[in-house]
Amino acid sequence: MQHIKNIIFDYGNVIFDIDFKIAQASFAKLGVADIENFFAHKSHNQLFDDFETATISPAEFRAGIRKAANKPDLTDAQIDEAWNSLLIGTIQQNHDLLLKVKEKYRTFLLSNNNEIHYDWIINYLKTTFQINNYDEYFEKAYFSQHMKLRKPNTNIFEQVLKENNLNPAETLFIDDSPQHIEGAKKVGLNTLLMTEKPAQLQAFLKANGIL
Helix, strand or coil: CCCCCEEEECCECCCEEECHHHHHHHHHHHCCCCHHHHECCCCECHHHHHHHCCCCCHHHHHHHHHHHHCCCCCCHHHHHHHHHCCEEECCHHHHHHHHHHHHHCEEEEEECCCHHHHHHHHHHHHHHHCCCCCCCCCCEEEEHHHHCCCCCCHHHHHHHHHHCCCCHHHEEEEECCHHHHHHHHHCCCEEEECCCCHHHHHHHHHHCCCC
16 A cells, blocks of 8 residues: 555444344334335335435424324434444544544544434443544544535535545555445545444554554
């Protein structure tokens, strides 16, 4: 990776553990049917895309879950608990690692996210690591709900490249989703598919010549 000067990291299952199966089980318990088509790693209901691009509000998202579960009496707390159940956590070593990588490369975070998850994560970082946000760990952290764009669409990658004057030929994108990797390739980015758990991020970067 001699020619790489910039790295764009995904967040979920690259830096931070998430488990789609847990969320699937949680939604199923709420009454959502055909859960594999409703919400999975590689495909999901349009409701989730709309929420990740802030096309709909948290209240509208929750209304969509109530409709899918056919339970209009579900509380906000029940829905949020089910939705946030996929968020597992991260380790201090990954934060230390990100600072180390930042010394060698220009680094960025690019995450498909949403308001409910974002608020949970920020609270988790504050209470667990005394971290307010990721500003210290990347040159800039990008979240889909703030950009109103999401991966794997090429326009989200193009915006990050343009705003930071990045040459895609010198930029590496790391993600755990094959469909996101394909979107990145379309704009000329170098890519690595994360095949390890976030706890193995350092070993994964070393194995691929990043460290």
